[in-house]
Each structure stands twice: as structure tokens, then as C-alpha cells.
Amino acid sequence: xxxxxxxxxxxxxxxxxxxxxxxxxxxxxxxxxxxxxxxxxxxxxxxxxxxxxxxxxxxxxxxxxxxxxxxxxxxxxxxxxxxxxxxxxxxxxxxxxxxxxxxxxxxxxxxxxxxxxxxxxxxxxxxxxxxxxxxxxxxxxxxxxxxxxxxxxxxxxxxxxxxxxxxxxxxxxxxxxxxxxxxxxxxxxxxxxxxxxxxxxxxxxxxxxxxxxxxxxxxxxxxxxxxxxxxxxxxxxxxxxxxxxxxxxxxxxxxxxxxxxxxxxxxxxxxxxxxxxxxxxxxxxxxxxxxxxxxxxxxxxxxxxxxxxxxxxxxxxxxxxxxxxxxxxxxxxxxxxxxxxxxxxxxxxxxxxxxxxxxxxxxxxxxxxxxxxxxxxxxxxxxxxxxxxxxxxxxxxxxxxxxxxxxxxxxxxxxxxxxxxxxxxxxxxxxxxxxxxxxxxxxxxxxxxxxxxxxxxxxx
Numbered sequence: 001x002x003x004x005x006x007x008x009x010x011x012x013x014x015x016x017x018x019x020x021x022x023x024x025x026x027x028x029x030x031x032x033x034x035x036x037x038x039x040x041x042x043x044x045x046x047x048x049x050x051x052x053x054x055x056x057x058x059x060x061x062x063x064x065x066x067x068x069x070x071x072x073x074x075x076x077x078x079x080x081x082x083x084x085x086x087x088x089x090x091x092x093x094x095x096x097x098x099x100x101x102x103x104x105x106x107x108x109x110x111x112x113x114x115x116x117x118x119x120x121x122x123x124x125x126x127x128x129x130x131x132x133x134x135x136x137x138x139x140x141x142x143x144x145x146x147x148x149x150x151x152x153x154x155x156x157x158x159x160x161x162x163x164x165x166x167x168x169x170x171x172x173x174x175x176x177x178x179x180x181x182x183x184x185x186x187x188x189x190x191x192x193x194x195x196x197x198x199x200x201x202x203x204x205x206x207x208x209x210x211x212x213x214x215x216x217x218x219x220x221x222x223x224x225x226x227x228x229x230x231x232x233x234x235x236x237x238x239x240x241x242x243x244x245x246x247x248x249x250x251x252x253x254x255x256x257x258x259x260x261x262x263x264x265x266x267x268x269x270x271x272x273x274x275x276x277x278x279x280x281x282x283x284x285x286x287x288x289x290x291x292x293x294x295x296x297x298x299x300x301x302x303x304x305x306x307x308x309x310x311x312x313x314x315x316x317x318x319x320x321x322x323x324x325x326x327x328x329x330x331x332x333x334x335x336x337x338x339x340x341x342x343x344x345x346x347x348x349x350x351x352x353x354x355x356x357x358x359x360x361x362x363x364x365x366x367x368x369x370x371x372x373x374x375x376x377x378x379x380x381x382x383x384x385x386x387x388x389x390x391x392x393x394x395x396x397x398x399x400x401x402x403x404x405x406x407x408x409x410x411x412x413x414x415x416x417x418x419x420x421x422x423x424x425x426x427x428x429x430x431x432x433x434x435x436x437x438x439x440x441x442x443x444x445x446x447x448x449x450x451x452x453x454x455x456x457x458x459x460x
Contacts (some may be wrong), residue, residue: 238455
């Protein structure tokens with residue numbers, strides 16, 4: 001995390017106590033307290049970028065106010081363009097200079113750009129707020145404080161989920177009920193997230209994925225195969241862990257976030273995969289890019305397929321300024337267009353057809369994730385070459401294979417398992433509940449390796 005784990009625990013305890021105390025004695029001060037807590041959280045990474053974060057929030061609030069009250073489309077365009085320009089500078093300026101300007105024969109400097117943590121997520125939330133208040137889908141905020149708290153709320157600030165203004169701001173205006181804190185639900189999400197991150201994702205990363213992708217030429221074919229499958233499991237466990245914990249921490253503060261992952265690797269089509277994977281981003285791309293900007297499926301079939309391709313390519317570029325991300329998005333765009341052309345929305349009826357479509361879907365996703373993880377196309381070529389080199393495979397262990405299998409098996413557990421466990425935990429006396437949760441936390445800490453690597457999506 002941005003904090004060492006122990007420091008974050010103390011930080012969250014202070015926020016929890018301060019938040020609920022202020023709601024009881026001075027509710028008007030609570031939003032100021034939350035904003036201060038959010039900025040402290042972000043300042044632990046960079047004090048300088050806190051000012052930039054506030055500036056983006058005030059820009060968002062001012063544009064939203066103008067666009068909503070005057071129904072000004074130019075104001076909306078300026079607001080969105082300004083936010084995208086801010087994002088473009090940090091994420092794509094060097095890529096543009098080196099890949100386009102330099103190759104045209106001009107001198108292109110390398111800019112010393114530090115990518116702010118969470119910039120993509122708070123910029124996407126800013127755009128959604130401006131667009132939604134202009135269209136009337138969200139209520140415009142006269143008070144800039146509410147917009148600032150919305151954009152900077154620390155549980156989702158660093159890596160999502162991308163929460164819509166229409167979902168979050170009404171919760172901020174009303175006072176949550178401190179007698180109905182969903183402790184059991186939040187604890188399951190937080191502990192489950194810790195297990196996925198600390199035990200599964202970290203072990204796969206350090207044991208097989210990072211070494212193989214760092215130097216594929218030093219590893220055998222089975223090492224490469226397990227690294228490719230392992231990264232698919234790692235990124236799910238890593239990213240869904242952050243989302244689950246963000247939802248859990250927000251719930252302890254009285255706020256509800258929508259689900260961001262829904263067992264995506266059980267999907268039997270690419271369209272179903274994207275309804276289950278990183279739901280807040282996929283719905284954002286669908287609503288604001290595919291439908292609003294490109295026209296969705298309102299035109300011809302050829303136009304619809306183009307819109308699918310453009311959406312996925314831009315979604316790939318959103319992840320970073322690298323040809324690997326662009327190709328990753330293109331693979332998904334082509335697969336979605338082919339699936340649509342073949343009538344992929346029809347649900348298979350036989351077990352054999354279901355299994356075949358699951359195998360195809362999973363392996364398209366897995367192969368695309370190889371590009372997502374590889375630092376460059378040369379690494380991808382080395383991975384492919386390594387499959388036929390015949391070197392001994394020394395990194396594969398039963399533990400790593402079992403962890404990868406466990407990460408995949410999670411997707412085929414009963415969808416309501418969390419609710420069933422939650423019901424059992426709610427029935428326990430407080431002392432027994434605390435003991436059970438404490439033992440679970442201890443087991444996770446003992447099972448995981450020393451230290452916790454940053455979450456993968458911090459880099460986006």
C-alpha cells in the first residue's frame with residue numbers, strides 16, 4: 001500500500017474513530033475531516049501532488065457547475081479536454097515524444113515525469129462527474145467540498161473502483177447509521193483481499209512471474225508456461241484484492257461501493273468476461289466512450305465493430321504508454337468483434353460447448369495478459385522462443401502450481417458464498433467474532449511472505 005501495513009492500520013483506526021465521533025457530535029465538520037484524511041493518505045506518497053489533486057477537484061467542480069446550470073456543451077468539452085490533457089502529460093508525453101516526434105527526425109527530450117498514483121482513476125471520476133451533471137444524471141454540487149471528498153476518498157483513490165458521482169454523492173449528503181456498520185461483510189472482504197494479495201499474488205509474483213518476465217532466456221518451457229498462467233491469476237488476485245479491501249474499508253465508514261469483480265474467469269465469452277472484470281472501468285468505457293463518444297451499436301454492423309475495436313484499443317492505451325498495452329486492447333477488440341460476428345451472445349446449451357467456449361475465452365484472456373505484463377515486445381518474443389528452447393524447468397514447484405490452481409478455483413465457488421459466511425459470522429457474539437477474525441488475520445500474516453509489494457494497478 002502507500003503506507004506500510006502497520007501504519008495504515010493506525011491511520012484507518014484514527015479515521016474510523018474520528019469519522020464516527022464527528023458524525024455524532026459535529027456532523028458539519030465530518031466532510032472536512034474526511035478531506036483532511038484523504039489528503040494525509042495521498043501526502044504519504046507525495047505532498048506536492050496533493051495540491052494538484054485539489055486543483056483537479058476544483059476544476060471538476062467549477063466545470064460541473066457551469067455545464068449543469070447553463071447546459072453549456074462548450075464548457076463540458078473544455079472541462080473534459082483539460083482533464084484529459086492533465087492525464088496525457090503524465091502518462092503519454094514521453095511516449096509521444098520518443099515514438100512519434102523523435103522518429104520524424106526532430107530532437108525529442110526525455111521529460112522527467114513522475115506518474116501520480118491514482119491519476120487515471122480520479123481523472124475518470126472527474127470526467128464522469130462533469131458529463132453526468134451536464135446530462136442531468138447526477139445532481140450538481142454547489143459546495144466544492146463534496147466534490148473534493150468524492151474525488152479524493154482514500155479507499156478508492158489509488159486504484160479504484162471508479163465510483164460514479166450519482167452513487168457516492170447522495171451517500172455523502174446523508175448521515176450514515178453507526179448502528180448498522182456491516183462489520184462481518186467488511187471483514188470478509190478485507191481478510192479475503194489480504195489473502196489473495198499477500199499469499200496468492202505475492203507468492204506467484206516473486207516465485208515465478210517476475211523472474212521469468214525479467215529474463216525469459218534463463219528459464220525452461222514449463223517455467224514460461226506457469227509464469228504466463230500465473231500472471232493471469234496474479235493480476236486477478238492482486239487487483240480484486242485491492243477492490244475488495246476498498247469496498248470493505250468504505251463500508252466500515254458507512255459508504256457503499258458497487259462490486260468491481262464477479263468471478264471473471266468463469267466467463268464463457270469475452271463480452272461476459274468484461275461484464276465481470278474490473279466492472280467499474282468496463283462500464284465507464286461502455287457508457288462514456290463506446291456509447292456517448294462513438295455511438296455504440298446505433299449505426300451499421302461495421303460501425304459497431306469499429307466502435308468495439310476503438311473502445312478496447314483506447315482502453316489498452318489508458319493502461320499505459322506502451323505498444324504492449326495497445327496490442328492487448330486490440331486483441332480484446334478483435335475478439336469481441338469476431339464473437340459478435342459469430343453470434344457470441346447466444347448461451348451454449350451443452351456441457352461440451354460450455355467447456356469449449358470457456359477454454360477459448362480463458363486462453364484469449366491469458367495470452368493477452370502476457371502482453372499486458374511484458375515490458376516490451378522483445379520480452380514477448382523471448383517468451384515465445386523459450387517455449388522451444390528445451391532448457392530445464394527449475395522454477396516450477398508444486399506450491400506455485402497449487403496457488404495458481406487455487407486462484408482459478410476461486411472463480412467456481414458458489415457466487416453467494418460470501419453472503420453465507422457473513423450470515424454465520426453475524427450470528428456470533430462480539431467476542432467470538434473478534435477472536436475468529438483475529439485468528440484469520442494471524443493465519444494470513446503467517447502464510448504470506450515478508451513484505452508486501454505495491455498493488456499492480458498503482459502504476460496506472
